[in-house]
Amino acid sequence: MLRTLTAIAALLIAPVLSAQQAADAVAPETGTDTALSLTTAELQSAWERKQAGQPVEAQNWMISAANPLAVEAGARILRGGGSAADAMVATQLVLGLVEPQSSGLGGGAFLVWYDADTGELTTLDGRETAPLAATPRLFQTESGEPMGFFDAVVGGRSVGTPGTPALLEEAHSRWGRSPWPDLFDDATRMAEDGFTVSPRLAALVTADAERLALHPQTAAYFLPGGEPLQAGDTLTNPAYAQTLRTLASDGADGFYSGDIARDTINTVRSAPNNPGVLSDLDLALYSVRDRPAVCVAFRIYDICGMGPPSSGALSVGQILGMLDHHAPGHPNDPHSWRLFGDASRLAFADRGRYMADSDYVPMPTKGLVDPDYLATRAQLLQGETALEEVAPGTPEWDHAIIWADDDSVELPSTSHISIVDAAGNVLSMTTTIENAFGSRLMTGGFLLNNELTDFSFRTHRDGVPIANRLEPGKRPRSSMAPTIVMKDGAPVLAIGSPGGSRIIPYVAKTILAWADWGLDIQQAVSLPHAVNRFGGYDLEPGTWAEAMQPKLEAMGYQTRIRDLNSGLHAIEIGTILRGAADPRREGIAFGE
Ligand code: GLY
Numbered sequence: 001m002l003r004t005l006t007a008i009a010a011l012l013i014a015p016v017l018s019a020q021q022a023a024d025a026v027a028p029e030t031g032t033d034t035a036l037s038l039t040t041a042e043l044q045s046a047w048e049r050k051q052a053g054q055p056v057e058a059q060n061w062m063i064s065a066a067n068p069l070a071v072e073a074g075a076r077i078l079r080g081g082g083s084a085a086d087a088m089v090a091t092q093l094v095l096g097l098v099e100p101q102s103s104g105l106g107g108g109a110f111l112v113w114y115d116a117d118t119g120e121l122t123t124l125d126g127r128e129t130a131p132l133a134a135t136p137r138l139f140q141t142e143s144g145e146p147m148g149f150f151d152a153v154v155g156g157r158s159v160g161t162p163g164t165p166a167l168l169e170e171a172h173s174r175w176g177r178s179p180w181p182d183l184f185d186d187a188t189r190m191a192e193d194g195f196t197v198s199p200r201l202a203a204l205v206t207a208d209a210e211r212l213a214l215h216p217q218t219a220a221y222f223l224p225g226g227e228p229l230q231a232g233d234t235l236t237n238p239a240y241a242q243t244l245r246t247l248a249s250d251g252a253d254g255f256y257s258g259d260i261a262r263d264t265i266n267t268v269r270s271a272p273n274n275p276g277v278l279s280d281l282d283l284a285l286y287s288v289r290d291r292p293a294v295c296v297a298f299r300i301y302d303i304c305g306m307g308p309p310s311s312g313a314l315s316v317g318q319i320l321g322m323l324d325h326h327a328p329g330h331p332n333d334p335h336s337w338r339l340f341g342d343a344s345r346l347a348f349a350d351r352g353r354y355m356a357d358s359d360y361v362p363m364p365t366k367g368l369v370d371p372d373y374l375a376t377r378a379q380l381l382q383g384e385t386a387l388e389e390v391a392p393g394t395p396e397w398d399h400a401i402i403w404a405d406d407d408s409v410e411l412p413s414t415s416h417i418s419i420v421d422a423a424g425n426v427l428s429m430t431t432t433i434e435n436a437f438g439s440r441l442m443t444g445g446f447l448l449n450n451e452l453t454d455f456s457f458r459t460h461r462d463g464v465p466i467a468n469r470l471e472p473g474k475r476p477r478s479s480m481a482p483t484i485v486m487k488d489g490a491p492v493l494a495i496g497s498p499g500g501s502r503i504i505p506y507v508a509k510t511i512l513a514w515a516d517w518g519l520d521i522q523q524a525v526s527l528p529h530a531v532n533r534f535g536g537y538d539l540e541p542g543t544w545a546e547a548m549q550p551k552l553e554a555m556g557y558q559t560r561i562r563d564l565n566s567g568l569h570a571i572e573i574g575t576i577l578r579g580a581a582d583p584r585r586e587g588i589a590f591g592e
Contacts (some may be wrong), residue, residue, distance in 0.1 A: 001091050001397040001513055008448050011550075013485060013533065022275060025390060031255035032460075035042065035079050036072075036079045036291040037072065037076060037078040038072045038075055038573075039589065042590065043068050043071075043072065043588065043590070045061070045587040046068075046071075046360075046581075046589060047588050048471065049589075050210060050522065050581045050583055050589070051583060052579070053522055053523060053526050053583075054224065055520055055521050055572070055579055055580050055581075055588040055589070056139070056522075056588075057576050057577065057578055057579075057591070057592060058341050058576065058577045058579065058591025058592050059158035059576055059592070060422045060577075060591070060592055061078040061079075061419075061420055061422045061575040061577070061592065062124075062278065062418075062419070062420045062423050062571045062579045062589060063075055063078060063086075063087055063206035063225075063378070063417070063418070063419045063572055063576075063589070063590055063591065064094065064417070064418045064569035064570060064578070064579045064580060064581050064589035064590075065091050065416070065417045065581075065586070065587050065588075065589040066094060066095060066413070066415045066416070066417075066498075066567050066569065066585055066589070067094070067098045067099050067101065067198065067586055067587060068098055068242070068588050069094055069098045069190065069588050070095045070155060071089045071091065071144055071587065071588050071589075072094075072096060072186070072342070072590075073087075073090040073091055073093070073094040073186035073187065074087035074088065074090050074094075074284065074382070074419065075590050075591075076090070076186065077090045077183065078419070078421055078422070079176060079558070079592070080181075081177065081178075081422070082176075082177055082421070083175050083176060083177045083178070083421050083423065083425060083559045084113075084173065084175070084419040084420065084421040084425045084426065085113070085172055085175035085425075085427065086169040086172065086176050086177055086178040086183055087419050087421065087426050087427075088168075088171060088417055088419055088429055089168045089171065089176070089180075089183040090184075090185075090186055090187070090315040090418065091177065091184045091356070091417055091419075092109075092168060092429075092431060093168075093183065093184060093186075093244060093401070093524070094106075094163065094186055094187045094190065094481050095415055095417075095431070096187070096192055096240070097187055097190055097195060097240055097340055098190070098195055098198065099200075099201065099415060099586075100201075100437075100446065100447055101204050101413075101433075101436045101437045101447070102413055102414055102432065102433065102436070102498060103164070103415040103431035103433055104164065104433055104467070105162065105165050105247075105255065105444075105446045106125045106159075106162050106264075106433055106447050106448040106449055106453055106512055107128065107162055107163075107164050107431065107432050107434070107449040107451065108126050108128040108129075108160070108162060108163035108164055108167075108431075108432060108478075109126045109164050109168060109430065109431035110123065110124070110125060110126065110127065110306040110310055110312070110411065110428055110429065110430055110478070110480050110482050111123065111124040111138070111171055111351075111427065111428070111429040111431065111482065112124065112305055112427070112428045112429070112482045112484050112494075113171070113174075113175065113307060113425070113426070113427055114425060114426035114484050114485065115123040115425060116174070116197075116424035116425045116493045117423075119401050119489060120382060120491075120552075121293045121295075121304055121484065121486075122174075122290060122293070123290070123292070123293045123305070123306050123307065124167060124288055124289070124290060124291075124293050124308065125163075125288065125289040125290075125306070125475070126163035126164055126166060126167025126168060126288050126290050126462070126473070127163055127309055127310075127451070127475040127476070127478060128160030128161055128162055128163050128449055128452070128475065128476070129160055129161045129163070129245055129262075129282065129474065129475055130160055130280045130284075130453040130471065130472055130473060130475075130575060131160070131276070131277045131278045131472065131473050132279070132281060132282055132453055132472045132473055133277040133279060133285045133468075133472070134277055134452070134470060134472055134538075135472075136387070136459045136469050136470050136471060137459065138157060138452065138455075138470050139152045139157070139452075139453065139457040139470070140457060140458075140500070141195065141457070141458075142385065142476065143386065146458055146568075147457060147458035148403065149453065150211070150384065151274070152450075152453050152457065153434075153435050153439060153440075153450045153453050153477075154214060154439060154440050154450075155271040155272075155273060155274025155275065155276065155433055155439060155440075155441065156201075156267070156268035156269060156270075156271035156274060156275045156277075156278070156439065156441060156449070157271075157274045157275070157276045157442065157451045157452070158279075158434075158436075158438075158439050158447055158449075158450035158452045159268045159374060159439050159448045159449060159450065159451075159452065159551075160278075160281045160284045160451040160452045160475075160476065161278060161283060161285075162255075162264075162286075162448070162449060163286060163288065163430060165247065165252045165255040165256070165335060166252045166255075166256070166286055166287065166288050166345060166380075167288050167365055167582055168252070168324055169251055169252040170288040171427075175425065177587060180248065180251065181248040181249065183248075184244045184245070184247065184248040184540070184592055186534070187240075187244055187374040188232070188241050188244045188245060188248070191237040191238065191241035191244065191445065191559075192209035192234040192236065192238065192241045192281070192318075193236070194234040194235055195234070195235060195395055196232060196233070197229050197230065197231055197232065197233040197234075197235050197537055198231065198586050199264070200230070200444070200490055200560060200585065200586050201229065201231075201436065202228065202229050202230050202231040202233075203231075204302055205222045205223070205228045206228040206230050206434055207436055208343070208436060208440075209222075209223060209228050209438070209453065209565055211440050212440055213226075214272075214440060214541045215271070215272075215441055215442065216443040217267075217397075217441075217442045218437075218440050218441065220269075220441060220446070221237070221445075222437075224511075225436070225551060230332045237445045238274060238445070239443065239444055239445030240445025240446060241445070242445070242555065242585065243255075243260060243443070243444040243446065244303075246258070246259070246260060247502065250357040254281045255283075256284060257280075257283065259313065259527055260443075260444050261280060262280075263354035263443045263444055264278070264283070264443050264444070265279060265280055265283070265350070265460075265498040266443075266531065266589050267441050267442075267443040267448065268441065268448065271439075271441055272586025273310040275522075281579035282375060282536070288321065289359075289366060290472075291306070291307055291308075291349075292307060292375075293306075293308070294307040294313035294314055294317060294365070294369060295309065295313075295317070296313075296316075296317030296318070296320060296321045296369045296374075297321070297324065297371070297488070298317075298320035298321060298323070298511070298515065299324065299515055299516070300322050300487055301485050301486065301487050301492065301515060302321055302485070302486040303316060303317055303483060303485055303511060304483065304484050304486055305317075305481055305482055305536070306430075306475075306480065306481065306482055307358075307365060308355065308357060308358040308365060309356065309357035309358070309359075309377075309474075309475040309476065309477055309478060310477070310480050310481065310482025310502065311351045311355040311390040311478065311479055311504070312367050312430075312478065312479055312480050312482070312504060312506055312507070313481060313483065313502040314347075314350075314351070314355060314365070314369060315348065315350075315351050315355075315479070315481070315508075316481050316483060316507050316508045317367060317369045318343075318346070318347035318350065318368065318374060318377070319340070319343045319344050319347045319504070319508040320423075320508055320512065321369060321371070321374035321378075322346065322347075322374055322377050322378040322381060323340065323343050323377075323512065324374070324378070324510040325374075325375060325378035325381075325521065326339050326378065326381060327516075328340055328512065329516075330517065330567070331517055331544075332544060332550040333526060334548055334552055335384075337386075337537070337548065337552065338381075338386065338391070338552075338555055339381055339510065340385065340387070340505075340508075340509060340530075340532075341386070341530070341531075341537055341552075341557065342381050342390070342532070342533050343378075343381060344504070344505050344508065344531070344533060345387065345390045345532055345533065345534065345535060346377050346380060346387075346390060346393070346411050346500075347504070348504075348533045348534060349390050349391055349392045350368055350392050350395070350473050351504075352392070352405040352553075353392035353403050353404075353467070353473065354392065354395070355368075355467065355468070355470040355477055356406075356467035356469075356474075356477050357468075357474045357475040357476070357477065359417040359474070359475070360471055360473075360474045361403075361467045362397075362399040362401055363403075363467070364395040364397035364399075365422070366396075367395030367396035367397050368395045368476075370395065370396060371464075373393065373395050373447050375395070377393055380566075384555075385555045385556045385559045386457045386552075386556035388553050390535065392405070402464055403464065403465065403466060403467045404460060404461035404462065404465065404466050405461065405466070406456035406458070406466045406467065406468045406469075406477075412458040413432055413433070413434055413435050413436050413498060413500060414430060414431065414432035414434075414480065414497075414498030414499065414500070414503070415430070415431050415432070415498055415567060416428075416430045416431070416468060416482065416495075416496035416497050416498060416567060416568070416569045417429045417496075417569060418430065418496065418570055418571045418579075419494070419571070419592075420494065420525060420568045420571050420573055424571065426484055426491045426494050427494065428480040428482040428483055428484050428495065428496050429482050429495040430481065430496045430497070430498070430503070431578070432446055432449070432451070432478075432480065433448070433449040433450070433456060434449050434450045435450050435453070437507075438442070438450045438451075446484065450474060450539070451476055452470065452475060453476075454468075454476035455468055455469060455470040455474075456468045456470075456477045456549045460475065462496045466564065468575030474488070477499060479499075479501040479502075479503045479504050480495055480496070480503060481497070481504060482496040482506045483495050483496055483507055483511070483516075485511060489575050490573075492572065492573050492574065493514065493521070493570060493571070493572050493573065494542045494570060494571045494573070495510060495511065495524055495568065495570040495571075496568070496569065496570075497566045497567055497568040498565075498566070498567040498571070498583070499564075499565065499566050499567070501533060502531050502533070502538075502566070503566075504533075504565065505529075505531035505532070505533065506529065506531065506564075506566040506568060507568070509527070509529065509530075509531070510524045510525055510568055510571055511524075511584065513527050514572070515579070518582050519523060520578060521570050521571070521572040521578050521579075521580040522578070522580040522581075523584075524570075524579075525568040525580040525581070525582055526582075527584050528543030528544060528545040529564040529566065530541040530543060530545040530548065530552075531564065532557070535557070535558065536558040536559065536560055537552050537559045537560070538559075538560050538562050538564060539559055539560070539561050540561075540562075540563070541550075541561045541562070541563065542566045544585040546561050549561070550568035557568045564584075565584050565585070566582055566584055566585075567582045567584065567587065568581075568582040569581055569587055569589070569592075570589075571583065571589070577591050579591055
């Protein structure tokens with residue numbers, strides 16, 4: 001089962017950035033505490049290990065995230081003795097500047113925490129909420145039909161009450177060791193002095209220029225002088241620096257009330273063509289929820305993560321829980337992918353029927369991951385060819401409610417941070433503003449989310465209500481799957497990814513590859529993708545996944561060759577720490 005390094009190397013996809021581009025993305029060392037800064041050589045070495053398909057190894061602490069500047073900010077905190085929660089705050093604040101298209105203060109996040117002192121897992125829900133004035137028909141035309149996706153996304157209509165600022169404060173108040181204002185130093189300095197625009201940000205700005213041009217503040221920032229930002233440009237963001245200074249001194253209150261709140265509400269409510277209904281009451285009422293972790297047994301592990309309103313842990317858990325009854329023996333065997341793909345389709349069928357914000361709709365949360373239920377679903381995988389019919393199951397439930405299947409759209413976006421600190425605390429957080437560049441509305445130097453489009457645009461189907469329909473105050477269903485894998489009560493892996501609803505197969509597949517196929521964590525992260533959610537198989541171009549196309553089609557699958565832009569960031573926790581970052585994106589893992 002164990003593969004040789006040479007064989008593994010042949011499986012890896014081509015690097016997306018050259019080493020020189022990585023070096024260009026590294027900030028000059030002009031920070032206030034340069035003694036704790038990472039050197040360019042250290043960052044370069046982390047980049048090269050990723051591109052060579054090798055994990056970064058460390059003894060004490062580790063961070064893996066989507067941009068070297070953000071990793072550096074978190075690493076400086078860890079190097080100075082800060083906790084994983086402290087490092088996450090510093091990392092998120094820099095991500096909001098250098099990777100603004102994916103996450104930031106205007107969005108939401110889910111956080112999974114393993115506490116080394118107590119041995120307990122905590123999951124925090126910092127998901128956006130629907131404004132109290134939003135109606136279930138928010139995304140329908142006058143005739144009751146679903147709006148076009150981008151007609152709904154761009155403007156104020158799609159903006160939910162942001163949760164990230166409250167989540168940062170909550171995590172710091174529970175687990176922080178560093179002074180709160182110190183966590184803002186790097187992001188504030190970079191916003192004032194400027195940072196180097198990365199190739200990925202520049203490419204996405206160019207691709208989205210038409211929509212970014214629709215709102216003056218957004219256009220002025222991303223399209224200065226009417227032209228898209230270019231890779232290598234130095235970009236300052238004084239408005240973001242001002243926002244950070246307010247949060248550093250006033251905490252999250254400085255976001256949910258006062259000038260920032262007023263500007264946020266004005267921006268949403270006065271968006272031309274597509275105004276929203278967010279109010280000061282929505283901001284004032286926002287709270288982070290502490291929810292029970294969802295854990296599912298797979299082999300010798302417990303796969304633990306974020307329950308409703310995320311479908312992440314339930315669906316990842318269902319896929320692996322079904323595969324626990326089978327042996328997908330080898331990544332080059334198409335039958336491994338038949339098992340994985342059909343387990344995934346069965347999980348997505350349950351997701352579309354049952355999963356939503358359980359504060360608003362009854363959900364068979366326990367039934368969906370009950371071992372007997374998963375064993376029954378796993379029996380459906382016994383054939384030799386693709387399942388012809390895939391329908392939701394009937395998990396045990398104490399409610400007699402019938403739901404219709406939803407039709408929400410989730411396009412790839414989002415970012416993931418994994419951190420282990422020197423005390424052994426583990427953090428796995430997936431963070432988002434939903435679509436790339438969110439609602440395209442900008443205020444205070446940050447983009448506002450379009451998270452409400454994660455609700456089903458339809459409320460009913462043939463008179464039967466849809467669980468994930470929009471309701472005032474409700475949190476839209478997510479696919480984010482920040483995960484901590486446990487063995488005998490101790491954490492052994494932190495992992496998560498962006499990618500819209502493909503997050504679920506990205507995370508499940510990587511855990512499968514790591515646990516069953518003998519790959520180290522970087523090899524598992526770099527492994528080409530073959531993902532199936534609704535019947536069709538998406539295969540990563542230029543890899544052996546593409547070469548599997550004829551065999552999968554012979555089994556009865558429709559296939560599509562397409563880019564699959566995961567952004568997996570993972571840390572394996574053993575006698576040493578091994579960090580991995582996705583070669584499809586700009587991130588790195590770094591530790592010492
Ligand atoms: N908007 C991405 C997610 O929550 O899954």
